Amino acid sequence: MLGLLLLQVLSSCLWLGHGEVVTSFASCPQFFYGGTFPNDVLKPQNPAYICQRYSNSYHYATLYDRARRIPVYSAYKYKPGSAPRPHTWWFVEPQLINKNSLKDMERESVLIDQHKFTLDQIKASQAVLDDYNKRTDLDRGHLSPNGHQESRESKTATFTLTNIVPQNSSLNKGQWNIYEAKTMPKMSKGCTTTYVITGAVPGNSYISDNRVNVPSHIWSAACCLVGTQPKKAWGVIAENDKNQVENLSLGDLEARLSRLYRGRTVTLFNNACPRK
Template identity: 50%
Template sequence: MLLVLLFFCVGWQTTPGEAEVVKSFEETCPRYFFRKTPPKISLTASYMVPICQRYKNQYRYATLYDQKKRIPIYSAYIYNPGRAKRTDNWMVEPQLVGSGLRPEMISEEDLIQKFHVTKAALEESQAVLQDYKNLIDYNRGHLNPNSHQPDPEAKKSTFTLTNIVPQFTKLNGGAWQTYEQQTMQTKTQGCKETFAVVGAVPGNNYIAGRRVNKPSHVWSTACCYIDNNHLRSWAIIATNDKDQVEELTLGQLEEKLTKLYQQNSVLLFDIDCPRQ
């Protein structure tokens, strides 16, 4: 397959549609990226679909979704935690099925019953709830966690299967959760705005009869804006079979991901964000 560099600053076409499934992050939902600059990762474009995640007629965050492996490669969002309660009402992305469908996430049941989408068409386009039933040692791991969102509707928007990967259960509820809930709170002290990108490296194993890829690694990084003269960054990575995270600089994470994605280079933020 031809490898192309996904800058998303030019309008390459995707077959599903142009609203929530978009031509370019920079054209539709650039605010979720530091300096309005999406990550630069060289991947196979035919399966990579940029989604501006929309819920209740408002964009909430951005996700690059791999339709072949049925997992997100990353979700990018602004860190803004709130105390609203979470609700586990899982949704899917209609426009991954067809461009004529509504440009907003919806439950599987409503998509099938109200919009007459067949179950087979839905399952072909993306992961579904059944894929995550009866897993052993793995569960649904958010890339953009609901705890990093400010209000009930923003939190609900994270419960889409396009924002989920199979994550090692002990990691998801252990060291990864500690990072999400404690480390991020500590590191963002003094930040006026914090841009986060959380991602997954596809692995060699699958769940659900080889429908959904099980990532080999999960990673997270943030770029904190303090003022025009002061920025800081941090990062972690974890193998997806141990309850342990490795703390890194942004530059170190980009070097690791360059090797793991088998690319020439990976840049997760605009060059102004410090790498050390």
Template identity: 60%
Template sequence: MLWLLLLLQVWASCLWLGHSEVGTSFDSCLEFFYQNTPPNSALKPEDPAWICQVYDNQYCFATLYDKSRRIPMYSAYKYEPGESPKPQIWMVEPQLMGSTYPKEMNTESTLIDEYHVNIEEIKRSQAVLEDYKGLKGLTRGHLNPVGHHPTYRKKLPTNTLTNIVPQDEKLNNGAWTKYEQGTMIKKTKGCNSTYVIVGAVPGNSKIPSGRVNIPSHIWSSACCETGTGMRAWAVIAENNKNKVDLLTLGELEAKLASLYGLEEVSLFHSDCPRK
């Protein structure tokens, strides 16, 4: 009987771990990566969290988060643009505090009022709204952008601070927006489905709170299926200039390898063309 009870405990533990939305892999949300293939481990930070972003009991996108720098390394999603209103609610990730907290993203006030945590507990593992107050020359920059989703319900989950980096204000409102709203529309013509990974290269400075890293570069990459084959493209921007450089996927991977001092960076499945 004792061995049976122990077996049941182990089985229950495995089920609990399997249902955790913040963990050590993207196994629960591989659907957001082409051919279920996330980037290789080259971009993994020292203190990582693999987040299957959940809202309204649904997986919305995937994020590799750097808990020590308090910024996402990248977010992965499917491109489905729409014109519904832009949400104004901002949320955080409860399970970065521990697996006993809700698996769905939520507001700071809800966690404080309903789950009786204090703001200091939230701040230990992630950025909070207070960090982004009073910024000069920087804005809350989405990696997974609001405009690349069709409905209010699907746009809202992008407003989690685990999807946000301090982005140069002119870049965010200028050349980066032109890429997100203009170039992407042109590039995705003829695509049946488009998979996108957007990331940030950590920099050497922080915002005034001293807790959140300011990336040196922001980049985006995409791979899409067409009726005749595969198509891929990429861009990168220095996070202090209002300029976006259009690249091939292979050029971006080589650029990231150089910036990180690595031998190889692979963002997509090998079916996605590098040239």
């Protein structure tokens, strides 16, 4: 009996060592201030906790909804860098497919041609490129944008469909882009470290034969540290069918999300981050 128990424990440890899609963000807590994660109100029924790994390094963290095939949120440190925008190909997450030893995100074509996965296996638990093709009204909207990352590797790592939601094209190219490219640099000026969590509220409509959910809202929250102390925080939210972004305090954003999640209290950051 003892031998069997030890074998089961050993098997569990070996499986945990094979991948970064596990039951928590224990492998990548550095993307959350104070190691504090958003509370479970945002947790979907069939979640995947992804430590987004590319080129043998972690670059941000994503809570993914396998059933709706969109991320709930991505968390990262705001470190815009001068590295050029990377290639335009897109990745998927092999660890969402089944138990395998592939740790890094990979292209669909590589998984099919070199690792003998089928497209149906990939599609079972995540979005694929075909889900977004031929859509002119909806963009592949990043939650962790490449422009907020420092290195070429980190920028490349944002081009995975587990970091993407169907986002209104005019919003993505308009006011949301202004927030990412102009407002964030102004708001984070003087911050030693800025922690960011950007997410999507699931909506009532789907694309691609009801495979991929279209969020009703896109939101983002930030907590700014000067030295090691949080000094200010802020948030924004946008309805996904309008080209408008509303600026809020962190506390007001959490209150808005709480209403959108049927009155259940949402907390995004460690309590030390200012709510007003």
